[in-house]
Amino acid sequence: MKIPRTYTIIPLLLLFFLFSKQIYAQDKIFPQNYFRSPVNFDITLAGNFAELRNNHFHSGIDIRTFTTGKKVYAIADGFISRIKISAGGYGKAIYIDHPNGYTSVFAHLDHFTPDIEEFVKSYQYQNNTFEFDLALKKDEMLVKKGTVLAFSGNTGSSAGPHLHFEIRDTKSEHPLNPLLFGFKIKDTTPPKIFKFYIYPLDSASNINGLNSRQAFPVTYYNKAYHLKSDPELKLLGNIGFALEVNDYMDNTWAKCGIYDLEMTINDTLISSFSLKEFSFDESLYVNSHMDYELNVSQNKRIHKTFKEPNDKLSIYSKMKNNGIFHFKKSVSYKIDFRVSDANMNESNLRVYAKGNETEKIFSTGAFETLMNYEKENFFVRKNIELEFPKNSFYSSIPFTYSVEKDSSYLSDIHSIHSENTPVHNYYTISIKPKYLPKEKSDKLYIARINKDGETVNEGGVYFDSSVKTKSRYFGKFAVAIDTIPPLIKPKTNFELKSLRGQESIRFTISDNLTGIKSYEGLINEKWVLFEYDAKNDLLFYVFDSKRLPPNKNHQLKVKVTDQVGNQETFTTDFTW
Incomplete structure (x- = not known):
């Protein structure tokens, strides 16, 4: 189905006027007042561009809607280039070029809106799938600026009702900071700095005689931030710094990400970065940019002002010696940080330090082998083999390993380094089970046991007497087996038999071991559109009188399959 053509050619004179009002950022020209707001109310944000998230930078802004059902508008003329529906991630999403x-x-x-909704539903029924990712041609769905496209919701991995909104460069597909395009968002509030971190970066460096990360609380007075209680700082050797900092906007208490940060030492610029644009290909480097260990252990996401040798982010405009500064004995230092948001509200922190006169070489502790990030690395021990491709790490790591007995799994528990260390590229894990349950090899998988004792399915295939998989995490791993089918629990009361007057059929589906792989609903042996809300374990079908005759008796069958092929089926009769 095609939506009627509504695009009209914009006069060249108007285009010239629009493009004459622009701002420059990182070799990009961002037009001002070309795009209208995607909503018809004053924008306040729950999140902004390039915030530090688990394993990625946030690629847009999150507009608060408070409830679902708010109108979403085309911000300019164009055509719908992509529609994507998924149980997690972006949920229901639409793209306009x-x-x-x-x-x-x-x-x-x-x-x-109805025309687009019918197009989507027709595609789903033609392909017997709820989830899809469809690219459209230029002339299929043309829209005008101000056209209502959809209604805001809470689908996918959303943690609450809001509109996730992005602007991308069409050619490169790089996300760009929407706050640089002139949208009217009230923001007179500067970022807030909460904590200051110092890192000794080799065995000959120290912070007040210590060779471990040190944290210092920050306070605000005299229109600037200062270290609380003004502690004496004695630094020696190669040192790096980081800040725990968030931005806040007017009319919302939501914690947002900053726009840029720079550090000078004795009035010399050492490091700076701006969050104007990034590539999805580099988004995983967020695990190097922030302190990954603090994120895993304390759920703190902080900005480092130095970078590891294999951090390939393009956000850095200045990184003298990778942002690492060498402190010398007895020299006095003035360290300044400037942090701002996209509206140029600014906060400053000044720290004074002196070069420590005490030298000491610290022990690095015991480890199995030093893994060079620039090379392939292999590790073989009894019942386990690991293969790491080049550039799996952000810097070379002193790799540790241990093993422990456990009767809960089909193998020993193998502690592969530390879950507090990030891994950039997928590596191969091969673990040999202690025994193989008869004819159950297709039900085996490798479980990762996290710090809370919960298991995560890392997948796996039994081959050549071992279970093999790929992972991008360190931590504890063991071979496990899943022979338990998923659980299907009706939320609809089928004892009534007649469902007349009801809008939908609803189930809770779950699988506690390997997770849900697929789901299917059939009415009268024909595929029908069941939607899956993964975060709420909800599977539901909305009655559709165009495709399901009312006032009839029907037979329902729901099938759910987990990641290793265990299947559960629910059947019943009903009238609607």
């Missing part, structure tokens, strides 16, 4: 070289993205939508 604009003639000025940008793409707008709207995610976590509840539903689309």
Whole structure:
């Protein structure tokens, strides 16, 4: 189905006027007042561009909607270039390519306007799938600026009702900071600095005689931030710094990410970065940019002002010696940090330090082998083999390993280094089980046991007497087996038999071991559209009188399969 053509050619004179009002950022020209707001109310944010998230930078802004069902508008003329529906991630999302070289993205939508909704549903029924990712041609779905596209929701991995909104460079697909395009968002509040971190970066460096990361609380007075209680800092050797900092905007208490940060020492610029644009290909480097260990252990996401040798982020505009500064004996130092948001509200922190006169070489502790990040690395011990491709780490690591007996699994528990260390590239894990249950090899998988004792399915295939998989995590691993089918629990009361007057059929589906792989609903042996809300374990079908005759008797069958092929089926009869 095609949506009627509504695009009209914009006069060249108007295009010239629009492009004459622009701002420059990181070799990009961002037009001002070309795009309208994606909503019809004052924008306040629950999150902003390039915030530090688990394993990625946030690629847009999160507009607070408080409830679902708010109208979402096309921000300029263009065509719908992509529609994506998924149980997690962006949920229901729509992409529009604009003639000025940008793409707008709207995610976590509840539903689309009728024409688009019917197009989506027709595609789902033609392909017997709820989830899909469809690219459209230029002339299929044309839209005008101000057209209502959809209604805001809470689909996918959204943690609450909001509109996730992005602007991308169409050609490169790089996400760009939407706050640089002139949207009217009230923001007179500067970022807030909460804590200051110092890192000794080799065995000959120290902080007040200590060779471990040190944290210092920060306080605000005299229009600037200072270290609380003004502690004496004595630094020696190669040192790095980091800040725990968030931005805040007017009319919301939501913690947002900063826009840029720079550090000078004795008035010399040492490091700086700006969050204007990034590539999805480099987003995982967020695990190097922030302190990964603090994120895992304390859920703190902080910005480092230095970088590891294999951090390939393009956000850095200045990194003298990778942001690492060498402190010398007895020299006095003035260390300044400037942090700002996209509206140029600014905060400053000044720290004074002196070069420590005490020298000491610290022990690095016991480890199995030093793994060079620039090379392939192999590790073989009894019942386990590991293969790491080049550039798996952000810096070379003193690799540790241990093993412990445990009767809960089909193998020993193998502690592969530390879950507090990030891994950039997938590596291969091969673990030999202690025994193989008869004819159950297809049910084996490798479980990762996290710090809370919970297991995560890392997948796996039994081959050549071992279970093999790929992972991007360190931690504890063991071979496990899953022979338990998923659970299907009706939320609809089928004892009534007649479902007349009800809008939907609903189930809770779950699988506690390997997780849900697929789901399918059939009515009268024909596929029907069951939608899956993964975060709430909810599977539901909305009655559709166009495709399901009312006032009839029907037979329902729901099938759910887990990641190793265990299947559960629910059947019942009903009238609607």
